Amino acid sequence: MPVRAILLLNSSPISRDTKYHCKLTVLRRRFNTSPEILRAPESTRIRESRCFSSDPTRISPKFIVPNAFQAGGFAEMVFQDVGATALVLAGSFALVSAFESLTQRNIIQQSLSRKLVHVLSGLLFMASWALFSTSTEARYFASLVPFTNCLRLLINGMSLATDERLLKSVSREGKPEELLRGPLYYVLMLIFCAIIFWRESPVGVISLAMMCGGDGVADIIGRRFGFVKLPYNQKKSWAGSISMFAFGFLISFGMLYYFSALGYYELNWTETAQRVALVSLVATAVESLPMGEVIDDNISVPLSSMITAYMTFGF
Ligand SMILES: Nc1ccn([C@@H]2O[C@H](COP(=O)(O)OP(=O)(O)OP(=O)(O)O)[C@@H](O)[C@H]2O)c(=O)n1
Numbered sequence: 043m044p045v046r047a048i049l050l051l052n053s054s055p056i057s058r059d060t061k062y063h064c065k066l067t068v069l070r071r072r073f074n075t076s077p078e079i080l081r082a083p084e085s086t087r088i089r090e091s092r093c094f095s096s097d098p099t100r101i102s103p104k105f106i107v108p109n110a111f112q113a114g115g116f117a118e119m120v121f122q123d124v125g126a127t128a129l130v131l132a133g134s135f136a137l138v139s140a141f142e143s144l145t146q147r148n149i150i151q152q153s154l155s156r157k158l159v160h161v162l163s164g165l166l167f168m169a170s171w172a173l174f175s176t177s178t179e180a181r182y183f184a185s186l187v188p189f190t191n192c193l194r195l196l197i198n199g200m201s202l203a204t205d206e207r208l209l210k211s212v213s214r215e216g217k218p219e220e221l222l223r224g225p226l227y228y229v230l231m232l233i234f235c236a237i238i239f240w241r242e243s244p245v246g247v248i249s250l251a252m253m254c255g256g257d258g259v260a261d262i263i264g265r266r267f268g269f270v271k272l273p274y275n276q277k278k279s280w281a282g283s284i285s286m287f288a289f290g291f292l293i294s295f296g297m298l299y300y301f302s303a304l305g306y307y308e309l310n311w312t313e314t315a316q317r318v319a320l321v322s323l324v325a326t327a328v329e330s331l332p333m334g335e336v337i338d339d340n341i342s343v344p345l346s347s348m349i350t351a352y353m354t355f356g357f
């Protein structure tokens with residue numbers, strides 16, 4: 043009969059994943075619970091000190107042992123992660139095919155198709171993180187999706203195979219070698235943020251939101267309304283940069299609210315708005331610089347966002 047109780051963590055607000063691993067810690071410490079009940083993997087990333095308030099004796103070690111801890115629970119989590127990976131991977135192929143079809147039928151231009159895929163892929167990928175289990179390995183399952191697309195871009199970019207749908211929806215001019223630059227850096231950044239930051243830290247979410255939402259919308263707005271160019275960069279415009287700042291801020295804030303509403307972290311929204319505004323300002327300034335030939339926007343924008351977000355939010 044599995045142990046049943048409710049864990050009341052008296053510590054400061056912490057993420058849902060952290061609370062989950064704290065339950066594990068408390069179970070092991072207080073009940074000396076036999077391992078066959080605790081089948082869930084223990085996180086090496088969650089320091090026990092984060093599980094307890096300043097006075098560990100204040101912890102009321104009552105907790106519900108969710109199904110995941112019961113015998114076989116680990117298998118259930120693996121099953122959930124495999125299913126989520128298959129679903130999201132199918133979604134990525136469907137997204138590319140859908141925009142290839144729209145381009146093929148001349149419903150949208152190829153340049154707009156590329157940017158819409160740029161905006162939607164990363165944001166939908168982040169939104170899908172909620173489908174994965176609370177195990178430490180979940181992030182690696184999720185990363186298989188951009189990794190598979192990375193292989194797809196490499197194979198087609200080196201002309202080892204030809205996927206016309208991919209070329210039509212993702213390249214500027216239909217040249218295979220284009221896939222080895224912007225799109226490849228894009229999926230590599232998705233992999234990096236999913237593994238390093240995952241659902242535990244706002245840093246990864248903000249960085250990807252700036253790359254996908256901010257930079258993507260800047261291109262769409264800038265191409266259409268960018269008549270007044272920046273004084274130091276004739277290839278970029280005030281309309282593009284202002285829209286990057288605005289949409290980068292709004293989409294980042296929206297994604298943080300999404301993950302907060304799901305219980306992954308609790309944020310002070312006034313402070314968060316100020317911090318996200320600073321990240322958006324720095325990323326917009328970096329994106330506006332005439333260095334597209336030196337470093338791709340899909341590297342400079344998320345990287346500058348990551349550094350600024352890390353300095354303001356911490357991990
Ligand atoms: N701040 C910005 C950003 C983009 N643009 C417009 O959008 C176009 C493409 O912008 P860019 O971010 O450079 O996209 P690329 O990285 O070149 O294209 P892709 O992302 O498709 O590789 C620019 O030429 C410009 O017309 C703009 O006016 N102002």
Ligand SMILES: C/C(=C\CO)CCC[C@H](C)CCC[C@H](C)CCCC(C)C
Pocket residue numbers: 130131133134137138156157159160162163164166167170187188191211212224225228229232340
């Ligand atoms: C055109 C792009 C970048 C250039 O600036 C974006 C390329 C996108 C990849 C080809 C596809 C990436 C798919 C995501 C990893 C997963 C999306 C899943 C979601 C459910 C649709």
